[in-house]
Amino acid sequence: MFDLVVRSRRAIMPEGEAPAAVAVEAGTIKGIFPYGVELPAATDVDLADTCLTPGLVDTHVHVNEPGRTAWEGFASATRAAAAGGVTTIIDMPLNSLPPTVDRSALAAKQAAATGQCHVDVGFWGGAIPGNAPDLPGLHAAGVFGFKAFLADSGVPEFPPVDRAQLTAAMAAADALFVVHAEDPEHLRDAASSAAYADFLSSRPADAEHAAVATAIDVARATGRRVHILHLSAASALPLIAEARAVGVRVSAETCPHYLTLDAAQIPDGATEFKCCPPIRDGANADRLWAALADGLITCVVSDHSPCTPELKRQDTGDFAAAWGGIASVQLGLPVIWTSARERGHSLADVVSWMATRPAELVGLPRKGRIAVGADADLVAFDPDAEFVVDAHALHHKNPVTPYAGKTLKGVVRTTWLRGSQVTGARPAGRFLTRES
Structure with a gap:
C-alpha cells in the first residue's frame, strides 16, 4: 500500500515528458509506473492532462530573518515558494542580522526559522573581509558554500571583498563560492533621478565583465569552484566559456527578470524594477536565452530580494x-514558462533550469527530479492556464513586484513536499545541509 500515487499524462522526468503514475511511500518516490496501472494507495490523484513536475529548487533567496523580518521572513517566503512550485530554497547569508558569517550566526538563523518553514531550507554562508578563519567551521556545520560580494552589498554588516580577500577565503575552505560579480572600479554613484536610464548607466556591463574575470582568475589560482550569481551582462559569457574550456570550475546562473524584462520598457519612477546588477536590453536577454539553451548558463533562480514598500521609494520614484531587489520566488515558474514557450522551449527545459540543475549545483541528488529514490517533491502545473498577477494576492510579505498586472501562462495547482500537500496551514519543511 503506497501512501500516495499521483498520475499524469504529462509527467516531466529526467528522460523527458511521458505518461506516468508516481508512487510515494514515507516521503520518497518508490516507483514510477504506467499512467493507467492499478496501484494500492491511501490517496490516488489523477491529474489527467495537467503536468506533473518535480518541485523547483531555488538556490538564491533572501529571507532576511532574523533582523529584517519586516522585509520578508521564513513563514511568508516559504509559503510563497510553495505557491510557486518551489519546494527547496537555499537562503542567502544577508540581509539578516546577524549575517551568516560564522557558526553562531548560522545557529541564530536556524533558531529563527524553526517551526516556520513550509518547504525545505538550506543555508549559504558568507565570505567577508577577515572571516576566512571562520569558513572551515561554518562549512563543517553544513552550509552549501559561501557568498561573496565584489561590490557594495547595500548593507554595512556584509562588506565586499577585494581580490586578495577573495583569494584568502577560497584558499581557506574547499567549498563552492558564489559571487556577486560587479567591479566597483566600473560603477559610479547614481545621481538622484527617476529615470531608469540614469540608474542603468551607473552599472554598466563592463562592471560585470571585469568582476567575472576576477572571480575566474581566483578560481584558477586556488582550484576552487566558483559560481557567478545573477548574471545580467551577456558580454561576460565568452569569459565563462573560455575558462570552462581550459578546466576552470566555473558556472553561472541568471534570473527571470534578466530574461523577460527589457530596460527600454521600464517606466521612469518604476523602482519596483530596480535590482543590481540591472535589467538590460532585449538584445542582451536574447543572448542570455541562447546561453541557457547551449548549457553555458546552467540555472534560473529568483534572487528573491524583497523589502518594505517604503524602501522602494515608490513615493518619489x-x-x-x-x-x-526583485521579489519573485512565487512567480518564477510562470514568468519563465510564459517566455520559454514563446521561444520554442519545452517544459522539460524549464524543469532542467529551475529544478534539476540548481539541485546539482549544491549537491542535492534527492531534489529536483522525478526518479525512484528522490524526495516526493511534486507539483501539479497547468501550463495552459492564464492569470493576471495581483501583487496583493501573493504570499510575499510586501506587495511589490515588477510583474504586477502582467498576464502569465502556467498555474501551480498543487505542491507536495515529500508526499504531503503543502496547504500553508502547517509548516513541515526541514533544514538541509550538504550531507542531506
Missing part, C-alpha cells in the same frame, strides 16, 4: 535611493 528615485532609483538612486530605492532598495535594489
Whole structure:
C-alpha cells in the first residue's frame, strides 16, 4: 500500500515528458509506473492532462530573518515558494542580522526559522573581509558554500571583498563560492533621478565583465569552484566559456527578470524594477536565452530580494535611493514558462533550469527530479492556464513586484513536499545541509 500515487499524462522526468503514475511511500518516490496501472494507495490523484513536475529548487533567496523580518521572513517566503512550485530554497547569508558569517550566526538563523518553514531550507554562508578563519567551521556545520560580494552589498554588516580577500577565503575552505560579480572600479554613484536610464548607466556591463574575470582568475589560482550569481551582462559569457574550456570550475546562473524584462520598457519612477546588477536590453536577454539553451548558463533562480514598500521609494520614484531587489520566488515558474514557450522551449527545459540543475549545483541528488529514490517533491502545473498577477494576492510579505498586472501562462495547482500537500496551514519543511 503506497501512501500516495499521483498520475499524469504529462509527467516531466529526467528522460523527458511521458505518461506516468508516481508512487510515494514515507516521503520518497518508490516507483514510477504506467499512467493507467492499478496501484494500492491511501490517496490516488489523477491529474489527467495537467503536468506533473518535480518541485523547483531555488538556490538564491533572501529571507532576511532574523533582523529584517519586516522585509520578508521564513513563514511568508516559504509559503510563497510553495505557491510557486518551489519546494527547496537555499537562503542567502544577508540581509539578516546577524549575517551568516560564522557558526553562531548560522545557529541564530536556524533558531529563527524553526517551526516556520513550509518547504525545505538550506543555508549559504558568507565570505567577508577577515572571516576566512571562520569558513572551515561554518562549512563543517553544513552550509552549501559561501557568498561573496565584489561590490557594495547595500548593507554595512556584509562588506565586499577585494581580490586578495577573495583569494584568502577560497584558499581557506574547499567549498563552492558564489559571487556577486560587479567591479566597483566600473560603477559610479547614481545621481538622484527617476529615470531608469540614469540608474542603468551607473552599472554598466563592463562592471560585470571585469568582476567575472576576477572571480575566474581566483578560481584558477586556488582550484576552487566558483559560481557567478545573477548574471545580467551577456558580454561576460565568452569569459565563462573560455575558462570552462581550459578546466576552470566555473558556472553561472541568471534570473527571470534578466530574461523577460527589457530596460527600454521600464517606466521612469518604476523602482519596483530596480535590482543590481540591472535589467538590460532585449538584445542582451536574447543572448542570455541562447546561453541557457547551449548549457553555458546552467540555472534560473529568483534572487528573491524583497523589502518594505517604503524602501522602494515608490513615493518619489528615485532609483538612486530605492532598495535594489526583485521579489519573485512565487512567480518564477510562470514568468519563465510564459517566455520559454514563446521561444520554442519545452517544459522539460524549464524543469532542467529551475529544478534539476540548481539541485546539482549544491549537491542535492534527492531534489529536483522525478526518479525512484528522490524526495516526493511534486507539483501539479497547468501550463495552459492564464492569470493576471495581483501583487496583493501573493504570499510575499510586501506587495511589490515588477510583474504586477502582467498576464502569465502556467498555474501551480498543487505542491507536495515529500508526499504531503503543502496547504500553508502547517509548516513541515526541514533544514538541509550538504550531507542531506
